[in-house]
Structure formats: C-alpha cells, structure tokens
Amino acid sequence: xxxxxxxxxxxxEQYEVxxxxxxxxxxxxxxxxxxxxxxxxxxxxxxxxxxxxxxRAMAAAGGDTSNFSKKEHATFKS
Ligand SMILES: [Zn+2]
Numbered sequence: 365x366x367x368x369x370x371x372x373x374x375x376x377e378q379y380e381v382x383x384x385x386x387x388x389x390x391x392x393x394x395x396x397x398x399x400x401x402x403x404x405x406x407x408x409x410x411x412x413x414x415x416x417x418x419x420r421a422m423a424a425a426g427g428d429t430s431n432f433s434k435k436e437h438a439t440f441k442s
Contacts, residue, residue, distance in 0.1 A: 370399040378402070378424060 368383050374396035381389050389399050 369402040371402055372396055373398045373400060376424075376427075378420065 365382050365384060367380050369378060369380050370389055370391075371378050372391040372394065375391060375394040377391055377393040379392050381387065383389070388397060390397050391399060
C-alpha cells in the first residue's frame with residue numbers, strides 16, 4: 365500500500381499516511397481532516413534517509429515547504 369505525505373491546512377502539520385482506498389486522512393496533531401496531499405510519490409517504507417527528516421524539520425521550522433520540496437526532489441533523483 366502506498367504511503368502518502370499530507371499537509372494539514374488547519375495546523376500546518378506534515379505527516380505520512382498509509383492510504384487505502386477508503387482511508388479518511390486525519391491529522392495526528394489536531395485531528396482535522398482538511399488536508400492536502402503533497403507530492404504524489406511513494407515513500408519507501410523503512411528507507412527514509414535521515415537527511416530527509418532533517419530537511420523536513422528545517423522546512424517546517426522556516427515555514428517554506430516549496431523550497432523543501434525542490435531540494436527533496438534533487439535528493440531523490442540521484
Ligand atoms: Zn492538523
């Protein structure tokens with residue numbers, strides 16, 4: 365099953381969800397279901413590099429997710 369990354373519109377939290385066809389996405393932080401899916405890619409389960417976590421943390425801290433996505437793309441292309 366694919367794992368997708370979501371962005372909560374209510375509290376700005378980013379989280380990953382294992383999505384089934386009938387899954388209703390709920391934010392683990394605030395419980396809101398008003399979320400948007402980020403990049404349509406499948407996260408390799410158990411193979412998420414530590415670097416990606418750091419970049420995500422940095423992006424979250426800076427509130428600049430668009431810049432983060434570009435960097436992440438470059439990382440995964442290599
Ligand atoms: Zn939330």
